[in-house]
Amino acid sequence: MDNKTSPSLLTLSVELIFRILDNLHESTILFSMRNVCAQLNTTTDAYRRYQAFTTLGLTNNHFGADGAQRVAEALRNNTTITTLKLGGNQVGDKGAQYLAYALRNNTTVTTLHLSTNQIGDKGVQDLADVLRNNASLATLDLEYNKISDLGAKHLADALRNNTTLTTLYLDYNHIGAVGVRYLADALRNNKTITILKLKGNQIEDRGVQYLADALKNNTRLTTLDLASNQIGTIGGQHLANALRNNTRLTALDLASNKIGPIGVEHMADAIRNNTTLTTLDLKYNQIGAVGAQHLASALRNNTGLTTLDLSSNQLEALGAQHMADTLRNNTVLTTLHLEFNEIGAVGAKHLADALRNNTTLATLKLGCNEIGALGAQDLADVLRNNTTLTTLDIFLNEIGAVGAQHVADALRNNKTLITLNLRKNEIDAKGAQHLGDALQNNTTLKILDLFDNKIGDKGIEYLAGALRNKAILTTLDLTSNDIGDKGAECMADALRNNTTLTTLYLQYNRIRDKGAQHLADALRNNTTLIELDLFKNNIGNEGAQHLADALGVNTTLSRLNVFLNPIQDGLRIHVKELVARNNLKGKS
Template sequence: MSGTSKVSLSTLPVEVVYRILDRLDIITILCTARNVCQRLNKIISSYERYQVLTTVNLDNTPISNSETSLLADALKNNTALKTLILSMNEIGDEGVKHLANALRNNTALTKLYLASNKIGEVGAEYLADMLQHNTGLVTLHLSCNQIKDNGIKHLADALRVNKTLMHLDLNGNKIGKHGAKSLADALQCNEKLTTLDLQKNYIGCEGAQHLANALLNNTTLVELNINNNHVGYHGAQYFAGVLLHSPTLRILHIGNNEIRFDGLTALADMLRINKTLHTLDIGGNQISDKERQYLDAEEARRLDDEQARRLNDEQARRLEDEQARYMGSVKTQYLIMPRAPRLYNAEARYTAGEKTQYLIMARAPHLDNAQARYTAGEKTRDPNDEAVRYLADALQENSTLTTLFIPNNHIGRVGARHLADLLKKNRALRILHLQGNIISREGVRDLINALKNNNTLIELELEFREVTDKMPIDLDELLERNKRLANINTDNRE
């Protein structure tokens, strides 16, 4: 046996090492095989699978702290990996610390996905420190973590000096209005960020105002997503004001924000003038003015109550004057004094009845008018459809908006007709999403007829309540006639 030689990595033929590497998954190669010795590192660097490795996807593949540390060590010297996906791994602040340290001087990695990893304020601070030194990262996804407003302060400070990050996703981090303020201050200085996702962050109307004010001075942000942030109609008005002046903002998602009729009209008026916005998402926004009608009726009732109180006071003074006159005649009419209280009571009863009848008559016109205004509104128009009419009229004057999302807004048949009239004339809109509304078969037919001669729309998302035997035939005929309309997705809600 003395003639047998020992096998080691230092003497093992390269082809044999390649065969061993063929049997290993990529995470094992990155985290375990690398950095064993210089020769193995050199062999791995020449290994074909490693050379073409530009993306590592470990999405929802739980890795331990030690594995995260080994992966981070591999990143320090890696020059091939461009995208690293570690979403839903719960690596926490400690795992982020390893990655951030490794990426401080890494210039190869351009995309990092860390969604749903229980990253808190401390982890955000580690990432912020990395961003102040890193010159390669372009996209950073941090959605559904626990960064909050204090963590955002660290990231905002980094954005003031970072010169490479272009896409930042902070969806679902509860940054609030204070976090929005920190980001707004950073946006006034940042000259690189083009996409910012702030969905579900509770920024409210005040946070929206901070961001809107910042964007008046920002010339790089192209896309902003503030869906589900309770910004209200005031928030919509702030961003409508921004879009009257911003030369760069081209995509705005402001869905599920309760912007109502006043917010929608502000955005619609903006669209009459704006020449840069090409995508607008206003889905799920309760865009009707039905609330305004209720408020009008309520205001009428309030005014009627005030008038009634004034009439009561006036009647009371009149009765007091009558009583005073009566008391003044007591001395001269002593003989009829026993009858006076009875007469007075009778007069009071009569007067009270007269007052009641008078007040009812006085209030009736006001109540009838308020009721008539509300009832007439209900009979002649659906409030949501009226909002769509306003938007459609504005888009008749717009030649740049190409994508419009208005799902889940209770749009009915009349609203669909307004959109159909728009599609007959508009030559800019290419994508229209209407799912989640209450469009009837008549509304669908109006849209189909409008699209027969429309040569610009290429995608329509549609959901309707009723279906007829002829409707599938009509849709097939439409697709046959309109060759540009490549995609119609329909869903029957019955």
């Protein structure tokens, strides 16, 4: 018998190896093609996609410490990867040690995401040791890692000398006042940290005092997140004292604490003359109408704050009135969140009246406030002539078809609104008809959210008519609207010639194989839709095959979700592969 030599990958031409690499995922190339031999390393290094491979995304793969070791080994010789996304992999302290060792000499990785990895204080110690000498890492994400005060101390010691790290995420760990004291002491000398996130720890008022003292002299920190930290009135006062002197902080998140009206009064006094803070998040802080009054008074003089979140603060109509009084004269606030405040139709009227004169507010969020059709009418009346508001969110407000008609009438003349959220408002088919008619004349609205509005097939017919004609919508959310095959057919007819819609959400509807076939037929001609979400309908193998056949022609759809439909695994995977092909073409 003749001795035959089995063909080897190394005997192939470079061009053939490149063609093989074309069909491999970047992580497969990194782990399986590199470090095999010098010849293959040289070929891989010359491959175009490998040279452009800057982000390694391996989130939620649960590969443990062994997987972290493989990543570390791949990093030792790699000179292209700048971002590592390794969250949710349970690497533990041992895996953190492997990665830390690889980063000692690495000079290209600038962003490392290690959230939800059970790293603990021991793993943090190894990473902190690296930070003392590493000269490239700029962002470190250590959220959800069971880090205590001891781990915070390790990081603080490293921060005293580190000159490159600018962003540190420590959300949802076990850091208390003692740990924050270590970090605060480090901030007095650190010259690079600009973003520090400590949401969901146990800092309390005492810990806030340490941070506030550091903020008085710190000239680098621009963003501080202290949400969900059991901070009360006294903590609010400490932060207020810091804001009087600090000239650098631009964003402060205090959501889900217990600052209350008195704590907010202290903060309001501080921001009267503060000119650097632009974003303040105070949602879920029990400030009430009294707290809103203090803030409203301060905003009359403040010239820096552009974004204010007062959601879920029991403001009611009186609190809305106080904010409205401010809006009449304030010339800097561009975004205002007042969701979940029970302001009612009366509160909506106060705000609407203020918007007649306001020339700066661009985003107003009033979700879940019981404004009803009457409140919608007052807001709609303002929209006819308002020239600054670009985003209006009034989800879950019981406006019904009548309220939708008021909003639709306003859209006929409005020239500035870009985003409109009407989800969960029971507008039904009649409300959809009003909106569809208005959209045929509107030339600015691009994003429309109609999630859970009982629109049905009849309502879709009206919206589809608008898409066929002059509507310029780019995103339409029709999730949970009792849409069946007939509604899918109407939407498909619109998609055949529509050249603006890029995102269509049809989750939680009643679309079956026939409806999927209609959509698939439309996709053969449509060249603009990028995302189609059909999650949790009733599409079977036949419908999935129609979609797969359409993807054989369509090269622009890069996101198609058919999860939780009764489709065989093999066919579902085939559809997923076709979408992935489109994704790859889009990146090339």
